[in-house]
Amino acid sequence: xxxxxxxxxxxxxxxYPLLVHKAxxxxxxxxxxxxxxxxxxxxDTDGLQAQLAQNADFARFFAEAPQLHPHAAKITGVVCGVRxxxxxxxxxxxxxxxxxxxxxxxxxxxxxxxxxx
Numbered sequence: 001x002x003x004x005x006x007x008x009x010x011x012x013x014x015x016y017p018l019l020v021h022k023a024x025x026x027x028x029x030x031x032x033x034x035x036x037x038x039x040x041x042x043x044d045t046d047g048l049q050a051q052l053a054q055n056a057d058f059a060r061f062f063a064e065a066p067q068l069h070p071h072a073a074k075i076t077g078v079v080c081g082v083r084x085x086x087x088x089x090x091x092x093x094x095x096x097x098x099x100x101x102x103x104x105x106x107x108x109x110x111x112x113x114x115x116x117x
Contacts, residue, residue: 008091012061013052019102026106036101039115040075040094042066062094071116075100 019037020030038048042065051061062068075097076085084100087093104114 007095008059009057011055011057013055015058016052019098022102023106026108028105028108032105032111033102035111036105036114037098040069040072040098040101042068058095059091062091068094072097074116079103 020033023033024030034045034048038044041048041062043051047066051064054060056064072094073085077083077100079096079100082096084093084096087096101114105111
């Protein structure tokens with residue numbers, strides 16, 4: 001199993017607390033993490049909580065996402081040494097986009113800029 005396959009099969013609910021913790025360590029809130037997740041995926045708060053409760057893996061989490069934000073392609077940069085915009089697998093790219101948004105949040109970037117408003 002490749003790293004990409006392993007990541008896609010990871011439970012989103014197991015990664016979510018790590019994303020929140022990463023942001024909170026830098027003075028950001030769980031609500032802000034939820035905001036960027038919902039912006040990217042189209043989930044509302046209840047939909048996000050349902051995915052967490054169902055222990056959905058990343059593949060299911062993104063497959064059931066109401067609608068990927070039209071500006072998601074504007075998320076560029078390097079995550080884990082890989083350029084997000086150069087990732088060929090759409091699922092892995094979306095996982096890395098999510099990670100990039102939380103990284104930007106943790107680095108103190110304004111929420112309006114993170115959401116590419």
